Amino acid sequence: MVRAVKPGRKRDGRLGPPEGYPKDPDKYGDPANWKYPVHTPFHARAARRYFNEPRNRAKYTPEEQTYIDKKINEALERFGVAVKIKGGQVEDEAATIQADVPINKDIDKMTFDELLLVFLGKNRLASAHGIDPAVVSVDKETETLLAGTVKQYSVLIDRQERRVEHDCVDFKTNRAVGRLFCKHLGAFLMRVDRQAALRLLRELLRGRDRWTFE
Template sequence: MPRAVKPGRKRDGRLGPPQGYPKDPDRYADPANWKYPVHTPFHARAARRYFNEPRNRAKYTPEEQAYIDKKINEALERFGVAVKIRGGQVEDEAGTIQADVPLNKDIDKMTFEELLLVFLGKNRLASAKAIDPALVSVDKETETLLSGRVKDYSVLIDRHQKRLEHDCVDFRTNRAVGRLMCKHLGAFLMRLDRPKATRFLRELLRERDRWTFE
């Protein structure tokens, strides 16, 4: 394995942090170029996904790649997101590394579908759409509390306490650790008032690290 060396300045490097992003260069896997922010779990996952693309890795020497890989993996470990690297390729472990918010994407401009994709990934989003609406019930839908059932599973979303509770196996064992959603939660959100559900997902995406998923 090459010795890790901090990347130097690149032609396409940024001169400073993107708007709304950390001003501390140590919160980036490539601090010299203000690239690959790793200050939150979903930014660390996004950094891993983007840096896994060969065209992005090719901009760096093997030693610089090793440095960026190390920084990203340390962040993922710190946030409790499991990751394996084999031959430079990411192995999805426990389903926690999925589609995430694109780097520098304006959350306020993301559609309901785009927001769901962040939390579900393509496969689970397709599965959520396939659930019969008759199997989804919404018992309470206020500004602060959302509750109901999907099949035999309960759903509780408390915006005041910043808590999301759900009892299916996929969510409890795979998704909650990465603050992501399962197909049942996706199906539940599809039954809500669409503007209200979109506002909730935008809020959740901004403040996901402050929420409890259990």
């Protein structure tokens, strides 16, 4: 196992935090150069995505890469986003991270499954498809409010209040912190009006850090 070593100063490093960003170096994957901020779920996901790029990793020694990977992974875990590095490879769940801010793709042209992939990751998307439609109930469907149940769990999505409420264990203890979906929410959205679901998912993708997931 490669020992983690804090990065040294780099030629392209910043002298201080970017405007509007934390002044605490500990809020960065690379604190010496004020790079890869990890102070919010959005920034932690972005840090993971950008540091996965070979051209960015190449600026650091293997020991420094291990340090930055560890800092980013710790932040993602704290925010409830499951992602790991094993042998230099990102596990499947990191598909969520890669898709978080689509590159070279217009959000308005993304398909329903592509949008769900952002919020579910590959494994949970497959699980959502596997849920029997008979256990999904959409009880209320308006322009601003979606409500119902999946199995014994309740679902409420309020576009006006920007709030997603759900009570399964995976969502409550894990996914909600990272503002991501569990398989039940995925299955629920598969049963609502497709255009309404697309509008919601695009709205969330553009600004879910302004939403409350609880």
